[in-house]
Amino acid sequence: MQNHDAVLVVGSVAFDDLEMPQGTFDGVLGGAATYSSLAASLYAPVRIVGVVGDDFPAEHVELLRGRGIDTTGLERVAGKTFRWRGRYSADLSSRTTLDTQLNVFADFHPKIPAAHRSTPFVLLGNIHPQLQLEVVQQVERPRLVAADTMNLWIGSEPKALGELLKKVDLLIINDEEARELSGVQNLCKAAKDIHKRGPRQLIIKRGEHGALLFDEHGIFFVPAYPLEEVHDPTGAGDSFAGGLIGYLARLGGPASSPHTMRKAMFHAAAMGSFCVEEVGPRRIERLVQADLSKRLDLFRALVDFGGDLVA
Numbered sequence: 344m345q346n347h348d349a350v351l352v353v354g355s356v357a358f359d360d361l362e363m364p365q366g367t368f369d370g371v372l373g374g375a376a377t378y379s380s381l382a383a384s385l386y387a388p389v390r391i392v393g394v395v396g397d398d399f400p401a402e403h404v405e406l407l408r409g410r411g412i413d414t415t416g417l418e419r420v421a422g423k424t425f426r427w428r429g430r431y432s433a434d435l436s437s438r439t440t441l442d443t444q445l446n447v448f449a450d451f452h453p454k455i456p457a458a459h460r461s462t463p464f465v466l467l468g469n470i471h472p473q474l475q476l477e478v479v480q481q482v483e484r485p486r487l488v489a490a491d492t493m494n495l496w497i498g499s500e501p502k503a504l505g506e507l508l509k510k511v512d513l514l515i516i517n518d519e520e521a522r523e524l525s526g527v528q529n530l531c532k533a534a535k536d537i538h539k540r541g542p543r544q545l546i547i548k549r550g551e552h553g554a555l556l557f558d559e560h561g562i563f564f565v566p567a568y569p570l571e572e573v574h575d576p577t578g579a580g581d582s583f584a585g586g587l588i589g590y591l592a593r594l595g596g597p598a599s600s601p602h603t604m605r606k607a608m609f610h611a612a613a614m615g616s617f618c619v620e621e622v623g624p625r626r627i628e629r630l631v632q633a634d635l636s637k638r639l640d641l642f643r644a645l646v647d648f649g650g651d652l653v654a
């Protein structure tokens with residue numbers, strides 16, 4: 344497989360126990376790298392890097408391979424797979440982490456296979472910023488490094504995160520994280536502060552209220568697609584990131600035109616919207632190009648105001 348348009352995704356591969364208003368689902372395939380890889384695989388060749396335990400079923404690896412995802416960098420070691428348990432509020436708008444068992448993740452250091460070190464598009468899923476830095480040190484001049492992080496690392500590892508941010512082109516975080524990272528409440532001002540720390544492109548996700556892109560071309564907004572049926576928001580942010588980087592990889596990069604990133608925002612939002620339609624990554628797993636095209640048409644209709652705003 345050629346290197347020129349591939350995506351390297353590093354992050355958690357997990358079993359999730361999900362306490363939802365409609366019932367509890369135990370041992371669902373999850374993890375940020377799983378969702379992002381599945382979403383990106385619709386666009387570009389994907390290489391996943393992560394770790395699982397010897398309890399991780401071969402079917403899950405086969406599922407990833409079936410979507411064309413290269414699993415050479417998915418280590419299998421003795422022990423239990425990372426496990427996360429979360430409980431959602433009745434309206435699914437918030438969740439509480441009930442338990443995080445690092446298991447085999449506790450001693451994990453990402454090892455990028457030699458053949459994957461020149462992958463041009465790199466997505467650093469939400470893991471310890473020191474591990475994200477280890478990935479950056481192993482890859483060779485990628486065209487784009489995108490990263491996610493979370494409150495845990497913003498609070499506990501500011502130094503490592505600060506170092507990482509200097510090496511990241513695109514940071515994808517939610518509004519709460521942007522406020523915590525910058526120490527500023529207003530998101531426009533928070534974005535300015537974050538740009539100064541390194542990333543020239545910043546996406547601030549706001550769940551069902553859409554996402555904002557702050558880059559050298561200004562501010563751009565993409566809504567979340569309004570769905571009647573939302574079953575499970577787990578992984579929506581990771582699917583968003585996977586759709587975004589997958590689309591950029593398919594085009595060969597974030598071109599100087601502002602429109603490339605703006606279109607990528609719609610692909611990202613489309614992937615997020617598919618993700619929430621079923622429990623776990625099931626919807627993303629079987630997504631085909633025709634589904635994506637239909638959803639993009641709906642997005643276009645959603646924001647089409649018929650031309651000039653003044654006339």
Ligand code: AMP
Nearest residue numbers: 355357373374375427577578579580581
């Ligand atoms: P999202 O809903 O996009 O925030 O992603 C949820 C996924 O992140 C779940 O599938 C979890 O397995 C995974 N996850 C939860 N907590 C962590 C953590 N501390 N480190 C890495 N992955 C995590």
